Amino acid sequence: MTTDGTPEARMTTYADTAFAGSRPDDLPPGQDLESMGYFGRKALGVRLPLLGPQCWEPMAAATNVFELDRLREGSGGQLEKDLAEREPHRCRMWASRADPLVLIAQFGAFAGFIAVVSLAVVMLFLITDGLSEFARERISAQFTYFFLPSFILWLLCRLLVRSGWFTLKRDTRFYRDTGMVSLWAGRKVGRVELPFAEFEAFASPVSTAVGTIRHRLGLIHRGTGYSVGYPGAQVDLWETQVIWEAMQQFMDVSRPLPDIPEFDGTRHLDPVTAEYDRKSGRPQRYWLDMERSHASALHERARKAARAYPWGRTREQALASGWRPSGVGEGDWRTAKSA
Numbered sequence: 001m002t003t004d005g006t007p008e009a010r011m012t013t014y015a016d017t018a019f020a021g022s023r024p025d026d027l028p029p030g031q032d033l034e035s036m037g038y039f040g041r042k043a044l045g046v047r048l049p050l051l052g053p054q055c056w057e058p059m060a061a062a063t064n065v066f067e068l069d070r071l072r073e074g075s076g077g078q079l080e081k082d083l084a085e086r087e088p089h090r091c092r093m094w095a096s097r098a099d100p101l102v103l104i105a106q107f108g109a110f111a112g113f114i115a116v117v118s119l120a121v122v123m124l125f126l127i128t129d130g131l132s133e134f135a136r137e138r139i140s141a142q143f144t145y146f147f148l149p150s151f152i153l154w155l156l157c158r159l160l161v162r163s164g165w166f167t168l169k170r171d172t173r174f175y176r177d178t179g180m181v182s183l184w185a186g187r188k189v190g191r192v193e194l195p196f197a198e199f200e201a202f203a204s205p206v207s208t209a210v211g212t213i214r215h216r217l218g219l220i221h222r223g224t225g226y227s228v229g230y231p232g233a234q235v236d237l238w239e240t241q242v243i244w245e246a247m248q249q250f251m252d253v254s255r256p257l258p259d260i261p262e263f264d265g266t267r268h269l270d271p272v273t274a275e276y277d278r279k280s281g282r283p284q285r286y287w288l289d290m291e292r293s294h295a296s297a298l299h300e301r302a303r304k305a306a307r308a309y310p311w312g313r314t315r316e317q318a319l320a321s322g323w324r325p326s327g328v329g330e331g332d333w334r335t336a337k338s339a
Helices: 038-044 064-073 077-086 100-129 133-163 237-251 271-280 292-308 315-320
Strands: 046-048 091-094 172-175 180-184 191-195 199-207 213-221 227-229
Touching: 038 199, 046 237, 064 292, 100 133, 172 237, 199 237, 213 237, 237 292
Parallel strands: none
Antiparallel strands: 046 199, 091 172, 172 180, 180 191, 199 213, 213 227
C-alpha cells in the first residue's frame, strides 16, 4: 500500500504455465462438427483459427473509444487506484449475463434509455405545440408515467452498481501471467481453472429482438466441454475475429499487450510490454494524453483495415495480396499528431 492508501502496483511475474503462443501437440480433440446435426452446427457457428494475431488491428474493436472515455473520467489519483485494483495488464474479465450485478446494470441502462426517450418526446411537444392545453396534458403524462419512473429506476440501479453490495461471481477471468482461464462451472462445481491453450474459439450467431443476426465470440474447452462467451455481440464476423485476436495477444507473453486504451497506465507493469515500449519509444500515456477526435480517427482507420483484411490468411499472405495495415500503434506516435 502507498502512503495515501492506494494499492501499490507491482511488476508482473510470469508463471511457468503462462501461454507463449504455442499449443501442445497432445491437445484433446476439439468440437467434431461433422458428427453434429445441422442445427447444432448452426448454433455453434464459425470455428475461428488458432493462428495467433495476424491482422493486428486491436484498436478496431468497437469498445475502445468508450473505454478511453471511461479511463479519462477517473483521471488522476482515482484512475491510479482503479488500475492498481483491477490490474488490467494481468487479468481481463468477461462478465456473465447471469450475474445479478450485470442484470442490474442492464436493467438500469434500459431504464435510462426510456428516460432519455421520454425527455425527447417532452421536448418535441414543447417545440411543436408550445404550452397549449394538449401539450401540457401530454407532457404531464410523459413525466408521470414514463420519465419519472424510469429515471428513478436508472438512478437506483446506478447506486446499486456502485454500492459494492453486488460483486461478479460468474464472470470469466483470463490471467496473462499464469496462462489460465478461471470460469464458473455451476453451483455444484464452483470455479475451475483451465489452460487458455486448450480452448478453441467460435463465432456463434445471435438473434436480436428485431430478427437480425449478430456474432458472439465463444470459447469451448477441449475435453471438458466448458464454454464461456464474450459479453457482447458484434454486427460483422470480422469484428468477432478482431476480439479473438486481441484475446490471443493479451494471453501470449511472447508478445506485448495489445496497443489499446485499456492498458494505458499499466503497460509498464508487464515485462514484455515494458521492454517493447522502451525499445520502440512508445509514450506511457499514448492514448490517455491523446485528443478524443484523434483517437476516434485512429479507431476508424483501424476498423477500415480490419474490415478489408482477408481473414483466414496469414499476415504475410495478406500483405502479398495487397492488403495494407492501418499502422495504428506501430510507431505512429513518432509522426505528426494528425490522423
